[in-house]
Amino acid sequence: MKIIVLLKRVPDTEAKILINSEGSGINEEGVKFIINTYDEYAIEEGLKLKENVGGDSTVTVVCMGPEESTEIIRTALAMGADNAIHICDAALDNPTPDMTATLLAKAIKNNGFDIIFCGKQGIDYDMAQTQAFLAEKLDIPQVNIISEFAISDDNKKAFLVRSIEGADEKVEADLPVIISCNKGLNEPRYASLPGIMKAKRKEIKKLTLTDLDSSGVPAEKDSTIIKWLSLPKSGECKIIEGEDFGEKVVELARLLREEAKVL
Template identity: 35%
Template sequence: MKILVCIKQVPDMESRFRVSSSGNWLEESDLAFRLNEYDEYAVEQAVQLKEQLGDIPEITVLSIGPDRVGESIRKALAMGCDRGVHIRDPESSRKDPWQIASLIASFAGDKEFDLILTGMQSQDRGSAQVGIMVSEILGYPCASTLVGFSYDNGIISARRELEGGTKAVVRLRTPAVVTCQLGLNVPRYPTLPNIMKAKKKEILSVPVADFSVVDGHATTLRLYQPAKKGGGLVIEGEVNDLADRLVGILKQKTMVLR
């Protein structure tokens, strides 16, 4: 069994975000980067499946981006993936979801992967489209927003979270694509021995020019910082007094009827 996990390196949410001089992306010199949170659930599920099947599957982890994405690939390897593939593309942040999906499909097309896992969405763009588009290009069945996963003899039972908090269970026959989200599992923390082992694992680095990329359908024209708003008001004192003061403030701001 062959498994592919697609990951993305994204800005850490604690970073200082500024719009770049070009106006259509972020100033990366101010950012720290990390493995996309949703992709960690995909990595963990792949490793759990490998453990279930007795180390029979081979897990390949794939990431597209500039040289720095190697750090995130190494983390996935330390979590239990077997080998890494880095498609070198310094302009990956400019590509729309369809272009990224076409790159993944171009790589995976002749590799006969039985299962492809991705995060539900990335924390920077949040399109939630790439995994589903990969399945469309490859012609594989797909289940998205997974919060439950089981595998038995080529059949995947996937529990999906739908809007309104409801759940649905679908079954897919491999080869298939699934997208993973919060609630599916608890990603493991890479131990020091596994971090050391990951340094010896193979990472194949290939230029983006080696793969087919479709023309883009969407272009980011401009990013804007959120408009600054006034600070909050903290009121202190006895509960009865606070209630009266709060009502007075709301009346003053015409948020309640007089």
């Protein structure tokens, strides 16, 4: 079985995100980049499926992103993925989900696939669109935000659970299918030391736009980010101390009049 896992390089959840001075993006200085948190569940589910199905199953990680993405790709390989495809081209400037999905679809088609796992959304732009576009481009069913996964004995049907507001939804889908994973699906494994050793020898296939033949990729963006704006700073809270309630009210009135100037 050919198992594909999609991977995205995103800023660390703990990083403080600051807008750059031009308002054209985030200030990346000192920001650590990690595997998109939801993609970790996708990797784990892909690896579990491989262990479960056995035979000559392979887990191929597919990542589109800058050169530096190699670091997270290696980590996925150290967790146990067999090989990787890295779509990397300097000409790619903040591609839309449509563009991304077109290129991913080309690479995945060339590689062959039976099932695709990805995170339910990137924790950077939070668009959650790439998987939907990709399902369309590959003409396969998609099931999103799943919290349980199982596969039929003949490996032809996926049994899925989606946790929706107040209930669980049970879904069956025919393979090939693309599945986006939610927190709670599994407990992602750590990259073990022997895994790290082995990852060194695993293949990362690099693909540029030329390698992929960019026909079919939308020439223009269907939506463009015009400007990034910082959130307004929340005001500081002032607590009026004291024992006497009356005095505190007087003080409150004075502050509202003299400092806040709202009275």
